[in-house]
Amino acid sequence: MLKNNAVLATVVFAMVVTVSSVSYTFYQLYETNRAKHIDNIFSKHSLISQIYHTYIIKQVSQPMFEANLALYDLEEISDETDYETIIRQGRILKSDGNGDEMMEQYSLSESPFETHAAQQVITSMIEHRGHIYFWVESSRHSVLLEDRNIEPYRPLNLLSAYGTIMTILLVSFALIIYRLRPLRRLRKQIARFGEGDMGVRFRIEGSDEIALIANELDSTQNKIRSLIESRTLFLRNIMHELKTPIAKGRIVATMLSDEKQRGRFEGIFERLESLIGEFALLEEITSGNQYHEKKEYRLIDVIDGAIDLAMVEYDAVDRHIDASIKIEADYRLFVTAVKNLIDNAIKYSPEKRMEIWMEEGEIIFANEGESLKKPLNYYIEPFTKEHPTKDSFGLGLYIVDAILKEHDYVLAYERRENRNCFICVPVKTKRK
Incomplete structure (x- = not known):
């Protein structure tokens, strides 16, 4: 099936490779742009960490801390339920500390009071339901801040470009496949013409390459x-x-x-x-204009008809054929082929005798005599013969070969001991 649709398979393969390559390229662009967007946003964390650090060591009061947050459009999430929901369900985009850890691993309980000359501050950027939060924590305290001016990365332009390119590609490949459709029709018409249907028409309306062909x-x-x-x-x-x-x-x-x-x-x-x-x-x-009516006939009847047509004695032909064996053939043509084989076998036999038998589906015509001096192909050509005689025009084996090909047989030759064997081999079991 694949061999019969190699062009279509090639086009589909090219489409799959192209679509996959474009998709992968846009995915890499998405990841790169998203990472840059996150890095640009997260650059604000150092300022937040400084404000928080100043507040945590009590260098500024709570109102001053809130005023500094408001100055940069930051709002503290004071509701405990919202705080826990965002911390547990939110997705960490980046962190300057242990940002790779799962949110559930962070303890929400207050840490025991410790006094340090300097407090370690860890800032994590969290995305939750389309909002960006900064979670700032230290060993003594933590705070969750919402940045009201920042939105998560939305690759609308990238998706728009990807959709446009994919649409163009798919439409282009669809048009290619549509334009290739006449090839399948043309192939079937050529096959019908090769089988002898002279009434088939190839003409196609259009001016493209397929129509021209x-x-x-x-x-x-x-x-x-x-x-x-x-x-x-x-x-x-x-x-x-x-x-x-x-x-x-x-x-x-x-x-x-x-x-x-x-x-x-x-x-x-x-x-x-x-x-x-x-x-x-x-x-x-x-x-190729004649219709050959093929039916099932007993092989022994075909051989008897050929003997009658060749006008030779029945005793001159030793037949070892099972009467139940049948072949599908045009009786008149196949009898003519068998008649020519019998006629040649007897003509070139010193004893004027020959033998016919079946062997693994092959019909063998054998006679004693000198072996062929040239390959079988030489004798199959018209008007060629080894011994010129007044009764032969060199068309016998040529006619046999042509008739056998019409019946899906090929003619072969073997020399077995002192006998010449002309063999009708079915194409389906053709020898190597």
Whole structure:
């Protein structure tokens, strides 16, 4: 599935990587800006610590302490319930002392009175329900102050920029995927065209690259269709025109008084008729325009039909085929392929005999004789043969190979001891 949608998978992967990278970058910006915001706010703690320190060593009175706090918009939280709620539930943003500790670890009870020349003052900045508080404490006393001018960090601008960029990215990738949709349709149309459906149309409205490719394919398809029609018309017309003079020639040949000349001419005309028949079969197989009706047939019946077509004696063909074995095939075409294999096997066998059997789903045609001097591919090509004879035009194995491919078989060859074995191998179990 993934291989069939590699372009779409690549686009989705690029989208995921891009979105993840942008999100991570904005998260880092958020953390950096938030840390700077907290540092800027917390810079005020030294002033608060100084005011508190002056108050705690009784250098100023309570009214003066409150007046100094009001001067910097600081308000003391005197309600004990609010004090405990904020201390326990608030989140420490920063501290110049033990700020990393949990709020519950700080004792809310009054510390015993101690006299020190200098008191250690610890200031922590706390966020609670959208407000900023400074908790100032020492060993003798603690106070919670609310800064009325400072608000927690709100990354509205950053979120707005992030939302805008993400929207642009998602819309862009959505448009890319939308523009790639015609590719899937085009792929299916090409597959149908490759299977022989000449009526499929590739044309797409538009002027983008995909539309240009589709329209070029449509133009190419029209040219291919015209060439195929011209080729088919030419072959059928020429074969039709040739049959008439051949028929007349055979009639005239029967009127010859010289028996030797009559036999020679009749042989020539028979060869011409056989050649035209093979050309017609090749045109049918290779044109791709014919509908081949495939049904299940018993293999033994197909072989018997091929023996009858080859006009050889049944005793010359040793058949070791289970009568229950069936194959799905176009009967006329498959019988022709088997007939050619039988004909070749008997023709090139010194004893004029051959054998057929099944072996692991493969149909084997074997005969005793000399091994092939060239690779099988050489003999599959049209008009090639090892021993020129008057009965062969070098199209036998070419036709066999073409018919087998139409039935999802391939032709193979093996030399086993003193026998030549031509093997019909199913594509699904094709040998390595």
